[in-house]
Amino acid sequence: MSSQTTYRELNGVECGKALRVRIAEAAERIGKKRGRTPHLAAVLVGEDPASQTYVGSKVRACAEVGFRSSLLKQPADITEAALLALVERLNNDPEVDGFIVQLPLPKHINEERVTLSIAPGKDVDGFHPQNLGRMMLGLPGYLPATPNGIVELLKHYEVPTEGKHCVVVGRSNIVGTPMAILMSRNSNPGNCTVTLAHSRTKDLPAITRQADILIVAIGKPGFITAAMVKQGAVVVDVGIHRLADASRKSGYRIAGDVDFDAIAPKCSWITPVPGGVGPMTVTSLLLNTLKAAEG
Numbered sequence: 001m002s003s004q005t006t007y008r009e010l011n012g013v014e015c016g017k018a019l020r021v022r023i024a025e026a027a028e029r030i031g032k033k034r035g036r037t038p039h040l041a042a043v044l045v046g047e048d049p050a051s052q053t054y055v056g057s058k059v060r061a062c063a064e065v066g067f068r069s070s071l072l073k074q075p076a077d078i079t080e081a082a083l084l085a086l087v088e089r090l091n092n093d094p095e096v097d098g099f100i101v102q103l104p105l106p107k108h109i110n111e112e113r114v115t116l117s118i119a120p121g122k123d124v125d126g127f128h129p130q131n132l133g134r135m136m137l138g139l140p141g142y143l144p145a146t147p148n149g150i151v152e153l154l155k156h157y158e159v160p161t162e163g164k165h166c167v168v169v170g171r172s173n174i175v176g177t178p179m180a181i182l183m184s185r186n187s188n189p190g191n192c193t194v195t196l197a198h199s200r201t202k203d204l205p206a207i208t209r210q211a212d213i214l215i216v217a218i219g220k221p222g223f224i225t226a227a228m229v230k231q232g233a234v235v236v237d238v239g240i241h242r243l244a245d246a247s248r249k250s251g252y253r254i255a256g257d258v259d260f261d262a263i264a265p266k267c268s269w270i271t272p273v274p275g276g277v278g279p280m281t282v283t284s285l286l287l288n289t290l291k292a293a294e295g
Contacts, residue, residue: 007267008157010236012149012279015156019283023290024065030293031066038293039068040124040285041090041099045083045109046076051102058100061282067289070096080109084117091119098124098142098292100285124288127174136181142288147179149280150215150236152287154189159213159234159269166192167208169224169257170217175238179215204228216257224258226266234269238277 031037040062044055055071062069074083083101090099099122105111120130126144134141143151154161166183170176176196183192197207199218208214208228216224217238229235239257256273264270271277 007264008269010153010157010159010234010269010271010276012153012271012276012283015153016279016283018156019152020061020065020286023283023286026290027066027293030290036095037066037068038289039070039095039097040289041070041072041093041096043072043074043083043086043090043099043101045074045078045102045105048104051104055102057282058285061286065286067286076106078106078109080113083109083114087114087117091117091122096122098122098289100125122292124285124292126178126288132173132178135178138185142291143182143284144174144178145284145288146175146217146238146277146281147182148287149282149284150179150238150277151182151189152284153236153271153277153280154234157269159189161189161213162191164192164212165195165210166213166215167195167197167211168215168217169197169204169208170219170238171196171198172217175217179217183213183215218257220257221255222257222259224263226259226262229258229263229266231266232268233266235263235267235271236277237271237273240273240278 027037042055042058044051059069059071090096101114103111105114115127118128120128123131124142126142131141135143168176168180180194180196183190184194192213195207197204201207205228208224209230211233213234214229215236219239221239221241221243235258237256237258241255242252243255244251245253254274260273
C-alpha cells in the first residue's frame with residue numbers, strides 16, 4: 001500500500017475571509033441599530049516583536065470588518081498597579097465592547113492577576129476562569145480564540161469528527177486543555193474520543209499514531225515527525241516558530257510544531273504554517289467581539 005495520500009490544506013486565510021464577510025455584515029447591522037460599530041481594544045505592554053505583530057494583525061482585522069479598534073501601548077516598565085488600573089478603566093468604559101491584554105507580560109507583572117481582573121463580559125480572549133468554566137459546562141460565553149478558531153476551520157471544510165479519536169498534544173490553558181474539551185463536546189465539530197497528551201506522556205509516538213485527528217500545540221519546532229502520524233490522519237499544527245535560515249532572503253523561515261514536508265503526504269487534511277491556525281485565531285477574536293457587541 002502506498003504511503004502517499006493526496007492531502008488537502010485546511011487554509012485559515014480562506015476560511016477566515018469567508019467568516020469575516022459575515023462578521024462585517026453583522027457589524028454593519030449593529031452599527032445601524034445602536035449608532036456605533038463593535039469596538040475592540042488591545043493593550044500592548046513593551047516592545048516584544050511577536051506581540052507587536054500579533055496585535056497589529058488584530059488591528060488590521062478590525063478595520064477589514066468595520067470594527068473600531070484602539071491600541072493602548074504601554075511601556076515595558078509599567079507597574080502592575082498601573083496596568084490593573086487601565087484594565088479597570090476598560091472594564092467600565094461603555095464604548096469598549098471587548099478587550100485583550102496581549103501576553104506575555106514583563107516578568108514583574110503577575111499575568112494571572114491581570115487576567116482575573118478582566119471583566120468576564122469583556123474577556124474576548126476567553127481566558128477568564130468564568131469563561132473557561134462556562135465552556136466546560138457548555139454554557140454561553142467567550143471561547144478561547146485559538147481552539148475556537150480550529151473548530152471553525154474544521155467546520156468550514158466539513159472535516160468529519162464524530163466518533164473519531166482526537167489526540168491533542170500540549171496541555172496549556174490557552175490551547176491544549178480547552179481544545180480537548182471542545183472536541184469531546186456533543187456538537188459538530190466534536191463528538192470525538194479525546195486523548196490529551198503532553199511532555200510527560202509515555203511512548204508519545206504510540207499515542208499520536210492512534211489519532212484520526214492530531215492537534216499539536218507543544219511549542220517545539222518540527223516536534224511531530226512522519227513516524228508519529230498514521231496514514232490518512234487530519235493534522236492541525238498550532239505552533240509557529242521563526243527559525244534562522246541563511247538560504248532565505250529574510251534570514252529566517254517560519255515553521256510549525258510538525259514536520260510539514262514529511263508528514264503532509266500521509267495526511268488527508270493538514271494546516272499550513274503560516275496560513276493555517278493563525279488567521280483563525282484572529283477571526284475567532286472578532287467573533288467574540290461581535291458576540292460582546294450583540295450583548
